[in-house]
Amino acid sequence: MTEARPEHPVIAAWHRRPLSNRVGSRRFRRRMLVATYSAWIAVAVIVKVLSFGPLPPFSLTMILVAANVIIQGVWVGRRTIISTPTLVDAELDERLVQIRNAAFRTAFRVFAGVALIGWIVAMEAMQLQPNDAGRLNAWLIFFGVALLANTLPTAIVAWREPDPIEA
């Protein structure tokens, strides 16, 4: 019979921050998700409208970058039981690992469809309008797909996870 290997002192001394359970009710989370993605679409529409004005394309792209960074910071940046897709196995228990894996499975199916359609639409946009307007359309699609790639698994967990129970 083998003895249990003692944990390396550096690892043992490493203070692992606990996961927060402050995630709100499921209803609240679902509303926040709808509001988040709606807000991004609103930003994309505003950027499109602004593109008819004097702002250079680089500034418009930076607006999209900022929107993506803020949304990812809100949904992916926190260490909660909702953001399990961003955490490693060692920080999760077996139920949270299962939830995370199920979220990745669903997210992959959704993302694969959106990415394929987005790719075709972006290519067509560039061919139909081989100028700044076409490039901006392609960038809008790219940033939308990039946002989904980074936030979709977390969004799925947030959408599915029931109301938290008391400790």
Add this chain to the structure above:
Amino acid sequence: MSPSILNRIAVLRAERGLSRQQLAEAVGINYQTVGYLERGDYNPSLELAFRIAEYFGLPLEAVFSRQPFAPMSSQLYGKEESA
């Protein structure tokens, strides 16, 4: 979906005056998972089931079962539950 495994975690936890958080820390899981186990919404792995049973100092079959548990009163005093 696999059939639910019944357990006495809530009873044992109440008997020992433990919070979900305390039990969760003792067996190395999130306290939300303790709630899921107690409600029968999540079936534990064999390893987690053993960890919980060992923590309570009971055999596995005293904590988990595939059949409904007999009332504790009938097990202790040999009486059928009147209700």
